[in-house]
Amino acid sequence: MLRKKYYINPETLRYERVKLTQRQIFRYVGLFSFGLISLAILMRYGFERIFPTPRQIIYQQENSTLRSEYAALNFELQEVESQLVDLRNRDDRFYRAILSLEPVPNSIRSAGTGGSVRDQHLMVIREPGMILDVSHRLDKISNKVRIQSTSLENVYEKALNTQHFLACKPSINPISPADPYWLTSIYGYRNDPFSGKRTAHHGIDMAGPVGLDIHCTGAGTVIISRLSGHGYGKEVVVDHGFGYTSRYAHLHDIYVEKGQKLKRGEVLGTLGSTGRSTGPHLHYEIRKDGRAVNPTYFFYENLSSQEYTLLASQASFPEGPYQSVAMSQK
Ligand SMILES: [Zn+2]
CATH class of the missing domain: 1.20.5 (Single alpha-helices involved in coiled-coils or other helix-helix interfaces)
Structure with a gap:
């Protein structure tokens, strides 16, 4: 007053x-x-x-609910993050390793994301820390998921390619193990049966009765189907892609034409003695990028381990004489 x-x-x-x-x-x-x-x-x-007003009471309850929801969300985010780490490890150490793909570099995996625009919006909130934290973690997760998904696409593509490659690569015996045949000449140097001189033998010779089915050893396209002028007699050459070709020579009959697509196991002709041959046999040859390789190493699928071991042991002595090794007398 x-x-x-x-x-x-x-x-x-x-x-x-x-x-x-x-x-x-x-x-x-x-x-x-x-x-x-x-x-x-x-x-x-x-x-x-x-004495809070009813509206304040509602706000307080909402606030408390939001805080506990945040805690739950935080926990779920941790779970997702650890699952992503697990996926990343499996991707790098397993999927990519199996398919000979390089691991995704760390610099790409941990690349940052731009969240500044959203951050600015969030700054108008009184306590933005809590939401900013979740928001940044979500940004990181979404970035990691994007990178992981790209990586898995690569893996899938490579797997399809590998599947295709496995279907094409020559990998079975050209003569069924159920049929009678025997190995008469291995891959490597040998005394030529005609000249007697030591020459390189670029394939293996498998003897058997005339007319035995000869199977294509991997999917591919026939690039040669003819009577050879080079001693191979009636021959078929199949291009399997990926740099691989296979040759089937001295055939009695040829069932396929140039340009024809073949599947693994398809009969392309029969065993014979055409061309430069001393008796009915198949001359089987595989080339990779034009260079002859040992066909023995390509019999993955229908060769018993016993036969494979015998073939491999013969192949490891390329200096040996022209020999006859009984392979299968079934
Ligand atoms: Zn031969």
Whole structure:
């Protein structure tokens, strides 16, 4: 409350009340109003603290629910992150390793993402830390998923290619193990049966009765089907792609034409003794990028381990004489 002020009037020699100027009155009224309003605001907030409004109660409940939801979300994010690490390890150490693909470099795996625009939006929230944390983790996860998905696409493509390659690569015996045949000449140097000189033998010779079915050893396209002018007699050459070709020579009959597509196991002709041959046999040859390779190493599928071991042991002695090794007398 304003105190009343007095002064001694020198003319009347009496105490007289000091009169306020208009400006002072305004100031006092202003101060008083300000105090009153501040008091009202304080009381309102104090009151609300003690007695929250229904709306505040709802907000508080929502807030608490959101916090516990955040905790649950956080836990799920951790789970997803650890699953991604697991997937990444399997991808690099297993899938990519099996298919001879290089692991995805760390620099690519841990590449950052631009989240600044969204961060700016989130800055208007009073406590953005919690949401920013989730938001950044989600960005990282989505980036990792994108990289992982690209990697798996590569793996899938490579697997399809590998599947195709496995279907094409010569990998069975050209004569069924159920048929009678025997190995008469191995791959490597030998005494030529005609000249007696030591010459390189670029394939293996498999003897058997004339007319025995000769099978294509991998999917491919016939590129030669003719009576050879080079001693091979009636021969078929199949291009398997990936740099591989196979030759079947001294055939009695040829069942396929140039340009024809063959599947593994398909009969392309019969065993014979045409061309430069001392008796009915198949000359079987595999070339990789034009260079002859040992066909013995390509019998993966229908050769018993015993036959394979015998063939491999014969092949490891290329200096041996022209010999006859009984392979299968079934
Ligand atoms: Zn031969």
